[in-house]
Amino acid sequence: MSDANDIDPAAAPAPVDPDARHAVKMAKKKAARDKIMATKSGEKGLIIVHTGAGKGKSSSGFGMILRCIAHEMPSAVVQFIKGAWDTGERRLIEGHFQHLCQFHAMGEGFTWETQDRARDIEMARKGWDKAKELILNPEIRLVLLDEINIALRYDYLDAGEVVGFLRDEKPPLTHVVLTGRNAKEELIEAADLVTEMTLIKHPFRSGIKAQAGVEF
Template sequence: MAETGQAADENARHAAKMARKKAARDRMMAGKTADRGLVIVHTGAGKGKSSAGFGMILRCIAHAMPCAVVQFVKGAWDTGERRLLTDRFGDLCQFHAMGEGFSWETQDRARDAAAAERGWQKARDLIRDPAIRMVLLDEINIALRHGLLDAAEVVAFLCDEKPPLTHVVLTGRNAPEALIEAADLVTEMTLVKHPFRSGIKGQPGVEF
């Protein structure tokens, strides 16, 4: 069936618009560098910071890229991501749960600080290994916020010692300004609505 004159004009305008957009996109992409390891921050009060980080870990696994996770808070929690990564993908992803729970559970600042330092030492070792392409530092921002780790030291390490092709993802609310400034990619999760405020506890498959 032949196009009407109006439909033909709309299709022609659309094709011309898309051609201009493609040309502009091609010019933009021509100036981009091929490969570079990124410092990525997921922060904000909204849900999804760790989930986004683990999504990136799964992408690495799909590309057969060695990766690693260091958890700074959840510790001994039996989480779905921990089960999946250790049971199915342990050959590609190292998983280190270094935390001992939230500070209101341990109620011991010295113990929390020692756990955070152990986690940071493990993180440094993993990041320094050029064979590992991505390291997820899950909820490290919580340790930074509470002064359990020195934000300036973390930023300096990422700037000075991270191998050039290694991606590092740091999650947790209240990321320090120095980290945000140093990062290549920062996403802030905005809280609009959360079931916890309606009396609903964390759900398997959603929170853990």
């Protein structure tokens, strides 16, 4: 029986350098990614839906508006529900970026606040008319329809009409973002990109109220 001390050091496997192994792994991943990206060359105006019970739907939409502003791409916002709110996004856009982003606050609050279905329908209709005008404007690259899914959920607007307009009349390179929980199935089907925000924890359940800089 040979002793461990008799093993030829040259025959033992060389220690693996973790940095070198990582570099090889990332090089393979980059090559695969580059191959995939080489097949993606088209551009189109996207229909984007942010829905779900979790926080962040409107915030994500406004993040896209800020990207457009940074690229000096004209954009617009139509708020269907929270139009009566004094939000940070509204202050920022109206105070500093009106030349790049139109802001139209059409809603008057959530339906349990207004308690007037006829009035809510009227305001939603006006918001949709403004939205169509903005979407058809060839100079505007992205339109955010904030909380339109709420208006669709309560049938303040006809989902078939909205989907039909986006499908048949939206300019080819115009992006439209639609936010709000409970997105209609036909809207999800028509969209190019759909993200569902999942609620895991929320401070409201622990007695914490909505706070400036976080919720509005």
